[in-house]
Amino acid sequence: MTATSLLSRRFNFFLIASILAISSKLTVANFRPSQWYSAHATFYGDETASATMGGACGYGNLFSTGYGTDTAALSTTLFNDGYACGTCFQIKCDQSPWCFTGVPYTTVTATNLCPPNWSEDSNDGGWCNPPRVHFDMAKPAFMKIAQWKAGIVPVLYRRVPCQKTGGIRFAFQGNAYWLLVYVMNVGGGGDVGQMWVQGSGTGWISMSHNWGASFQAFANLGGQTLSFKITSCTTMETIVAWNVAPANWNVGLTYEADLNFH
Known part of the structure; x- marks a missing residue:
């Protein structure tokens, strides 16, 4: 490769990188937390969150891949055939005696699917049946917003950028x-x-x-x-x-x- 072609290649690389950086700033600047919406939340697994490993997103061991216990499985309506994997949500318990007071919200990453349970009514066990919007949270994440004895609580949620x-x-x-x-x-x-x-x-x-x-x-x-x-x-x-x-x-x-x- 000649010196001229090498310089040209470097120039093109930095030009593309600069364009991408500018595009990134313009685009992400427009991505703000969404408004708050109503839903419900349950939990699965225990305090170790061992039952949340793996999951429909394919992230494997959530500790080694960096997601930890602040995760949730999404109902079909939110999961969007897997395109919602990796998205982040702020969730806060709403108007339940089981809510922890003074806790504004917790932030979770979508790592799994909460499948429908058609043998149960959507309002009595079939919490993830379409068109319900539902979060089945890792137990440690659920316990940041409500007492686990509640089983299920009403929540408010919103999409937020992932840090x-x-x-x-x-x-x-x-x-x-x-x-x-x-x-x-x-x-x-x-x-x-x-x-x-x-x-x-x-x-x-x-x-x-x-x-x-x-x-x-x-x-x-x-x-x-x-x-x-x-x-x-x-x-x-x-x-x-x-x-x-x-x-x-x-x-x-x-x-x-x-x-x-x-």
Whole structure:
């Protein structure tokens, strides 16, 4: 590569980075907490939150992936086929004798689906039946706003930006010809609406939504350095994470970008 082409490449990189940074500031500046809405909340698992590990979003061990116990499973109406994975909510107990006084709210991340229970009435056990809006919280998160003996409490909730430490993480599954990627630790809107992968020997390849927070590409990407481009459902902001995974990448490993939504 000549010095001229190297300088040109660097200039293009910094130009794209500058445009993305400006776009990020303009877009996220418009993403403010939503208004408060009414719903109900229950809890599942115990104080250790061990029953909340895994989940429909595919985040695996929530302690090692950074989500901890401040999480919730969403009813189908909120889950949106997995596109709501990673979104953040403030939840406060509302007008119940079981509410803790002096607690304005707690913040949780959506990591799981609360499935319908059609054998129970929607107002008596089938709390997550459509079209109900419901949060089934990890017990430690529920216990921040109400006494666990309540079982179920009315709440107010609102969408808020996700504040994350570190870069976006890409957990690889599949194989060299079918790349399945779980996207974690997403800031800003917290969600992923579209995703693309680019190998060092390919152009951008559109990835299809698999389930939860996972996207897939049916392409021969083995032995190539991989970059990713993702767009948030909420903010419509798009960022490019260059050279996230080295050419000797492997499934079962997680790679972290050095950037995030804010």
